[in-house]
Amino acid sequence: NAGVTQTPKFRILKIGQSMTLQCAQDMNHNYMYWYRQDPGMGLKLIYYSVGAGITDKGEVPNGYNVSRSTTEDFPLRLELAAPSQTSVYFCASSYRNSNQPQHFGDGTRLSIL
Amino acid sequence: AQRVTQPEKLLSVFKGAPVELKCNYSYSGSPELFWYVQYSRQRLQLLLRHISRESIKGFTADLNKGETSFHLKKPFAQEEDSAMYYCALTGGTSYGKLTFGQGTILTVHP
Numbered sequence: 001n002a003g004v005t006q007t008p009k010f011r012i013l014k015i016g017q018s019m020t021l022q023c024a025q026d027m028n029h030n031y032m033y034w035y036r037q038d039p040g041m042g043l044k045l046i047y048y049s050v051g052a053g054i055t056d057k058g059e060v061p062n063g064y065n066v067s068r069s070t071t072e073d074f075p076l077r078l079e080l081a082a083p084s085q086t087s088v089y090f091c092a093s094s095y096r097n098s099n100q101p102q103h104f105g106d107g108t109r110l111s112i113l
Numbered sequence: 114a115q116r117v118t119q120p121e122k123l124l125s126v127f128k129g130a131p132v133e134l135k136c137n138y139s140y141s142g143s144p145e146l147f148w149y150v151q152y153s154r155q156r157l158q159l160l161l162r163h164i165s166r167e168s169i170k171g172f173t174a175d176l177n178k179g180e181t182s183f184h185l186k187k188p189f190a191q192e193e194d195s196a197m198y199y200c201a202l203t204g205g206t207s208y209g210k211l212t213f214g215q216g217t218i219l220t221v222h223p
Contacts, residue, residue, distance in 0.1 A: 003156075031209050040122065042199060042213035050208050058210065090157065094209050099145045101159035102211065 002026055006091050006105035013081040013112050021076040021108050023091030029103070030096040032074040034058075034066065036087040037107075043090060049074055050096070081112045115140045117202050119214035126190050127222050134185040134217050136174075136200030146183040147211070148174055149199045157199070160185075170194070190221045 007022045025032065030051050035043035035058075045058030049068040063085055065077040074093075078085060088109050092102040116139045126132050138144060148160040161169045163176040163183060174185045183200060200214040 033210070035211075035213075040215065042117070042119075042215045043211070044213070045210055048208060048210055097209070099162065099164050099203075100209065101147070101162065102209065104157040106156055 004091055004093055004103050004105035006089075006108050008108060009106065010109045011111070013078075013110065015081060015083065015112060017081050018077070018079050019081070021078075021089055021091075021110070023074045023076065023105060024072050025074075025091075025093040025103070026072065027093060027103065028071060029093035030071070031094045031102075032068065033092045033094075033102065034064075034074070034076045035090045035092065036060065036085075037090060038087050046076065046089075078110075083112045086110060086112045115144075115202055115204065115212050117200050117212050117214035119198075119200055119217050121217050122215065123218050123220070125220045125222060128192055129189050132187050132190040132194070132219065132221075134198050134200075134219065136183045136185065136214060138181050138183065138200075138202050140181075140202060140204065142204055144176075144202045144204060146174075146176055147201045147203075148172070148183075148185050149201055149213075151197045151199075152193075153196070160198070190219075192221045192223055195219055195221045 004025045033048045034046040047066040049055045091105045094100045094102045118137045146163045150160040151157045201211040
């Protein structure tokens with residue numbers, strides 16, 4: 001049982017490039033989330049999804065897009081990479097209940113140069 | 114707006130000493146509070162949640178609504194407790210979206 005799987009683990013992008021961070025979960029969770037963690041800061045919510053076909057913005061959505069075509073997958077898209085998007089990105093998922101724990105992936109460390 | 118504050122970025126104690134990681138929050142409704150932990154080279158994972166009122170790995174946390182706090186405590190720290198600890202909050206109708214504190218790095222010295 002892999003839980004939440006994120007790929008890639010590391011990536012370096014040039015300013016203006018685009019990329020997709022992949023996230024997949026095998027626990028049949030309804031809710032999925034993308035967070036970013038900047039040095040010395042807590043995790044901040046970028047986007048979330050409560051089920052296939054349903055997504056919504058979190059606290060820091062600018063510069064990102066998401067889609068949720070299946071229950072399992074929740075990719076995060078960066079269209080025009082900017083240095084401010086250098087961060088560690090975490091994907092998480094949980095059952096459909098606010099007091100259920102979130103299960104996290106290993107994270108993707110992204111550098112924009 | 115909801116907010117979680119962890120006033121200590123770094124906390125160092127010796128093995129066997131008591132440890133308390135502070136967490137204060139602001140939220141207008143009834144919050145649901147969690148402590149998450151990330152050990153070296155491991156994933157961020159749930160340590161405990163206030164609704165369960167349980168003790169995990171010797172840690173406890175009590176929700177104090179009057180002081181809007183959810184401090185994490187352990188009477189005798191162990192070296193394996195060294196990790197990054199995050200306090201997090203969600204509201205009842207927020208689809209589980211978490212607001213995190215800045216995190217506290219706990220180091221337990223032998």
